Amino acid sequence: MKVLKQISLALVAALVAIPALAQTQAEAITAFNKGYEEAQAGNYDAAIEAYQQALTIANQLGPEGEEIKGKAENQIPVVYFRKAAGVYQNFQKNRSIENLDATIEAFKEVVEVGNKFNDQRVVPRAKGNIPRLYYSKSVLLYGNDQLEAAMEAVDEAINRNSNYATAYYHKAKIIKKQGDTDGDGIIDEKIDEAMQWYDRAIQVAETVGDDDLAETATEAAHDELLAVGTRASESGDVEYAIEMLTRALNYNDESANVYYRLAEAHNKASNPEEAIDNANQALEYETGGRTDKAKIYFELGFAHQTLGNKSTACDAFTNALYGPFKSPAEHKMEFELKCDSTAE
Template identity: 40%
Template sequence: MKSLKSRITVFLLGLFIFGLGQTVEAQDRKEAVQTYNSAREMVQNGDYQKAIEQFKKAIEVGKQIGPEGEDIVDRAEAKLPEVYRQIALDEYRAFKQNQTLSNLDATINAFQETKDIAAEYGNSQVSNQANGVINQLLYSKSIIQYKQQNFQDALATLDEVIANDPNYAKAYYQKGIVLKKIDGTELERSLELFDQAIEVAKKTNDSQIVSRAQNAARDELVYRGATATENKNFSRAKELLNKALEYDSSSADAHYRLAQAYNKTQDWQQAVDHSKEALGLETGGRTDKAKIYFELATAYQGLGQKENACGAYGNAAYGSFKSPAEHQMEYELKCENSTG
């Protein structure tokens, strides 16, 4: 009899404990739901930091109560990346109003945190979006640093962009632009970066960067080729200028500079050929063509083709080339139509 009473007591105690457990579990779920709802209200009110704390608390409570709290955990984890993204967007708006490097760094950090949180909670869409924004912001940062002549800092920032996304063609292009400004930089290094920009841009169908990188390489080569001609290093000048034509075969300036270099070495026919190419490609007015006609006339004169030389000098007699062209026609070639 005593044994039966004991078993009944144990049974009743078990029912009490079971019921108590269900009550506690219900209370915990209620707390999780209330915490989650509170966090949502904070988001609507723009109190993002407190909302983050509440969402994290809802996740913690939800995990503690097991299967009954899984839906709360899932919802809170889905909301967290969105809150971090909103904070990052607010930082970006602040930067747009006051575009300082410190504000930009704060924006980059906010998007980096968004990316990390989104990855932690399995939201690849937000994580990828944040990563793309980070690269754009880092690129913008490198432009600011470049304009401030902080060239080494700009290069370091561009290296971050490339490490984050090796297919970011603009970063290679901009590195080439920055390197051109640094004393002692070898031309080959800049050209390598322009070539990388062209290669990546073609792969990603970015025709604008392909064109910009080709033009940048061409312009640098033409500039250095012209400088080499001035320094009487004519073989180097021809090498550089012919390389420029590999980037842009329709460069009137490259052909003109080659005509100059070939005239200096008395390679008259080459000078004629490049002068004619330059004239066919030049889209400017009479002032732009006068210098080319002068090189053409010089080459014809070197070949002993007086009539052609006189005609070319006549076309060159304009602006700053008027006096030297007329001198050649009147005193050197004694052209029939020269004005003495």
């Protein structure tokens, strides 16, 4: 009788447990369905809470809750990603640093939660978005002249994506702006540092196949060195001018403007042979008309005049009789060289 009584008590306990288990499964399913409905309605925080509730109940169920557990774990990172996308849309409507920081944090949360559940769907996308968001932050700060903060943001973008060619290019621009101490658009300091990052941008862009960015960075590097060299020549620092202009040819060895400025600087430095070589190169690559070529012919004439090549100098100055160089060329021909005639 004692054994029978024990069996009867065990049977009663099992029968009581069955409806309790069924009720718990029902609660897990209800919570999961609520999470789905809230997510579809765009109520992401409520959806996350419901999915988390479903997951908690499923964990309590043990093996019976594995299916619901798996489904909840699949959905939670997705909802976090959709939530982050919503935060990004808010930033697009109001492009403030505050909204951008909120977007960055939202995608970082996606990565954190996704890693917890071993997600391979939204985590890579979120990781890819974060460097781009830091780059956007740097651009906004750069536009506000907050250069130190802009540098911190672009460095974070580069740290998270070492193949981010656009970020390297932007870093070079920040350094240029930091080095433009008088605000005239020409870098005064940090020229070597700026060139280092332009070079890095070009290298990475070529590696990843971003031809447009590689071309943009190459042109920018050329233009920086041309501007620095031109200013140095105009201020009388011809040795430095020649150094900078020669470096510019590394980025465009068919630059008519660089060869012209080199001819000008070599004339100032009393290097007429080098001036002639560079002037001839400038004429080879100059695609403009007579007025565009007049300045080059003027430097060519000046160099030949220095060497005592009167006839050749007069011919060159004849071709310089256009635009702003007409009057100085006429003066050279009439009063210094005593050329036989000047063009009408």
